[in-house]
Structure formats: C-alpha cells, structure tokens
Amino acid sequence: MTETASEPRKSRLPAWLRALRPKQWVKNILVFTAPLAAGRLTDLPVLQACALAFVTFCLISSSVYLINDVRDADADRQHPSKRFRPIAAGELAVAPAIVLAAVIGVAALVLAWLVSPLLLATVAFYWVLQVCYSVFLKHQPIIDLAVVAAGFLLRAVAGGVAADVPLSQWFLLVASFGSLFMVAGKRYSELKTLGDESGTRPSLESYSLSYLSMIWIVSIAVVIVCYGLWAFEQSGSQLWGVAWNAISIAPFTLAILRYAMAIDAGRAGEPEEVVLSDRVLQALALLWIAPVAISVFA
Numbered sequence: 001m002t003e004t005a006s007e008p009r010k011s012r013l014p015a016w017l018r019a020l021r022p023k024q025w026v027k028n029i030l031v032f033t034a035p036l037a038a039g040r041l042t043d044l045p046v047l048q049a050c051a052l053a054f055v056t057f058c059l060i061s062s063s064v065y066l067i068n069d070v071r072d073a074d075a076d077r078q079h080p081s082k083r084f085r086p087i088a089a090g091e092l093a094v095a096p097a098i099v100l101a102a103v104i105g106v107a108a109l110v111l112a113w114l115v116s117p118l119l120l121a122t123v124a125f126y127w128v129l130q131v132c133y134s135v136f137l138k139h140q141p142i143i144d145l146a147v148v149a150a151g152f153l154l155r156a157v158a159g160g161v162a163a164d165v166p167l168s169q170w171f172l173l174v175a176s177f178g179s180l181f182m183v184a185g186k187r188y189s190e191l192k193t194l195g196d197e198s199g200t201r202p203s204l205e206s207y208s209l210s211y212l213s214m215i216w217i218v219s220i221a222v223v224i225v226c227y228g229l230w231a232f233e234q235s236g237s238q239l240w241g242v243a244w245n246a247i248s249i250a251p252f253t254l255a256i257l258r259y260a261m262a263i264d265a266g267r268a269g270e271p272e273e274v275v276l277s278d279r280v281l282q283a284l285a286l287l288w289i290a291p292v293a294i295s296v297f298a
Contacts, residue, residue, distance in 0.1 A: 015086040015091035015092040016086070016092055016096065016097075016100060018085075018086050018091075019065070019066055019069060019085070019086040019087060019092050019097060019100075020062035020065065020066070020104075021061075021062060021065045022062075023270075023272050023273070023276065024061065024065070024272050025058045025061070025062075026272045026275060026276065027061070027152065027155065027271070027272060028054050028057040028058055028061065028155055029054070030152060030155035030156045030159070030175075031050050031053040031054050031057060031155055031156070031158050031159035031162070032050050032054070032159055033156050033159060033171075033175070034156060034157070034159045034160035034163075034165050034167055034171060035047075035050055035159055035160070035163050035165050036292070036293075036296070037168070037171055037292070037296070038160075038165045038166070038168075038296070039296030040163065040165050045163070046163040046165065049115055049116070049162040049163040049164075050159050050162060050163055052111060052114075052115045052162065053112075053115060053119055053158045053159055053162035053163075055111065056108050056111045056112045056115070056119065056123055056158075057108075057123070057126075057155055057158060059104045059105070059107055059108035059111070060104075060105060060108035060109075060112075060123050060126060060127055061126075061130075061151075062101075062104055063101045063102075063104045063105035063108065063127065064101075064127060064130040064131065064134070066087075066097050066098070066100060066101035067098075067101050067131060067134055068130075068134040069085055069086075069087040069088065069097070070087060070094055070097050070098060070101075071134055071135070072088075072134075073087050073088045073094070076088035080194070105127065108123060108127075109123060109124060109127075112124075115162050116161060116162050116164070118161035118162075119158060119161050119162040121161075122154055122157060122158045122161055123158065125154065126151060126154045126155075126158075129147055129150060129151070129154075130147070130151060132147075133147045133148065141206035141207065145180065145183050145184060145187065145215070146180075148179075148183045148186075149176070149179035149180045149182070149183045150179070151179075152175070152178070152179035152182060152183070153172075153175050153176055153179045156171075156175040156179075157172075157175075168230070170226055170227070170229060170230035170233070171230070173222070173226040174223055174226045174227050174230065177219045177222040177223045177226065178219070178223045180215065180216075180219045181216050181219035181220055181223060181256075182271055184212050184215035184216035184219060185212075185216045185259070185260070185262075185263035185268045185271075186268055186269060186270075186271060187204065187207060187212050188209060188212040188213060188216060188263055188264075188266075188268070189262075189263055189265075189266045189267060189268040189269040190204060190269045191204050191207060191208075191209055191212065192209060192266035193266045193269055213264075216260070216263060220256055220257075220260060223256065224249075224252075224253055224256060227249065227252055228249050230245075231245040231246050231248060231249050232245075232246055234295065243295075244291040244292070244294045244295035245291065245292065245295045247291045248288050248291040248292045248295075251284050251285075251287035251288040251291075252288045254284050255281060255284035255285055255288055258278070258280060258281045258284060259274060259281060262274045262278065262281075
C-alpha cells in the first residue's frame with residue numbers, strides 16, 4: 001500500500017478561492033494555441049478574443065470543479081490527497097459552493113456570448129459534458145477518458161472559434177491525441193500512486209497499469225507523427241534559409257518524453273503541478289515555442 005499523503009502547506013488563500021482550483025487555470029492557456037499556430041496571435045482583436053476566452057474557461061471550469069467537489073465530497077474524504085480540498089475538509093459549506101458555481105457559470109456564459117456565439121456554444125457544451133461526467137459518465141470505462149480529453153480539446157477549439165481562426169486538420173489531431181495522452185497519463189499516475197487505495201476512485205477499478213500505459217504510449221506516437229507532418233508541411237515557408245517549424249520537432253518531442261517520465265513515475269496525477277514545477281520541461285517548452293514563433297510571426 002502506498003503511503004498516505006501528508007497534509008499540504010496551509011494556503012493563505014480563502015477557502016472559496018482555493019475551491020476554484022486556480023492552479024488548474026494553466027490548462028486554459030490552450031485557448032491561445034490555434035491562433036498561435038496560425039500566426040494570428042499578434043493581431044490585437046485576435047489576442048483580445050483569446051484573452052476573453054481564457055477568462056471564460058477559467059470561470060466555467062471552476063464552476064464545474066465546485067459541482068464535482070460537492071458531489072464527491074464524501075469520496076474525497078477517503079482519498080489521501082483530495083481530502084484536503086475545501087469542501088471535503090469542511091472549510092467551505094455546500095450551499096455557498098453551489099451558489100458560487102451558479103454565479104461564475106452564468107458569468108462565463110454571458111462573457112462567451114459577448115465574444116462570439118460559437119464560443120458560447122463551445123463553453124455551454126463543455127459545461128454540459130463535464131457536468132454529465134461528474135454525475136455519471138466518470139463511472140463508464142473509456143468514456144470517462146474521452147470526456148476528460150474532450151475538455152482539453154474544447155479549450156483548444158475555443159481559441160479558434162473566439163478569434164474566428166480556421167482550425168487545421170493537423171492541429172485538431174495533435175490536440176485530440178495530446179489530450180488523450182494527458183488524461184490516460186493522469187489516470188496511470190493516479191492508479192500507480194494510490195495502489196491498494198485505488199478503490200477510493202471507482203473509475204480506476206476498471207483499468208490496469210498496462211492498459212493505461214498502452215493508451216498513452218499510442219497517443220504519444222500519434223501526436224509526434226501528426227506534429228511532424230504539420231511541421232514539415234509548413235517548412236516550405238523559411239526565414240533566413242531555416243525551416244524553423246521543422247526545428248521545433250526536436251524540443252516538442254523531448255518535452256513530450258519529459259512529461260512521459262513524470263507519468264511513468266506516477267507524478268502526473270495533477271498535470272498542472274508537473275508543468276509548474278518541472279524547470280527542464282518549462283525550458284523545453286520555451287525552446288519549442290521560440291522556433292514556432294519565429295516561423296509564424298517573423
């Protein structure tokens with residue numbers, strides 16, 4: 001049996017703010033990826049639309065987190081780390097949490113409508129899908145992986161629809177299988193870390209480490225191949241005689257493999273923690289963004 005997680009350092013943030021899970025807002029940076037790949041991110045209207053889409057997804061995702069934590073409070077109290085979440089720990093009562101979820105959910109929908117009807121449709125679909133996941137889809141093997149992966153994919157799509165930027169087939173493939181890679185890796189890490197205590201999360205009982213590893217390994221292969229095909233397709237546009245998109249394949253692949261190390265070690269149960277704490281991964285991400293930015297903006 002794995003060791004019980006020790007109590008985390010006491011945060012100075014109020015319970016209601018911690019319940020919004022602000023650390024997980026880093027996932028919403030995905031809204032900038034489609035305009036970045038299209039070379040449109042420096043256009044002020046596009047940047048403004050993406051910024052508003054980012055805020056919208058921060059609000060709507062936090063609304064979903066609150067709903068999920070209210071429903072799972074009893075189960076979270078049995079979990080070695082989730083028992084410290086504000087609702088499970090009794091720091092935030094259920095009624096205020098529900099009211100807060102409703103307020104920020106409505107605010108997200110209103111903001112999305114002001115930006116674009118398509119963004120409103122994307123955000124509304126995300127909310128419905130994630131609430132259905134919280135209520136019953138999380139207990140359906142494979143479907144639960146697809147729904148969580150769809151949450152990442154919808155973030156990436158949101159930036160394109162908010163800024164009216166066309167989404168290429170390669171972008172959608174990379175985003176789709178990249179999302180599946182993240183989700184399967186998250187489940188793998190959770191199962192490996194919890195061990196005999198995996199029963200505290202019923203959805204894990206249907207999976208084995210070997211099955212989940214097969215999913216995220218296959219996803220890695222598809223992501224790298226599709227990204228490489230996109231990069232070589234774009235390499236006809238060169239600056240100073242250098243195909244910068246093609247050069248970006250190396251740091252992109254190394255960053256994927258670096259994150260895979262965290263998965264294999266059981267440290268990717270919270271993807272945002274890996275991204276925010278791994279300095280080598282952050283450096284590789286910068287080395288990847290730099291040639292892409294040079295290619296699309298210079």
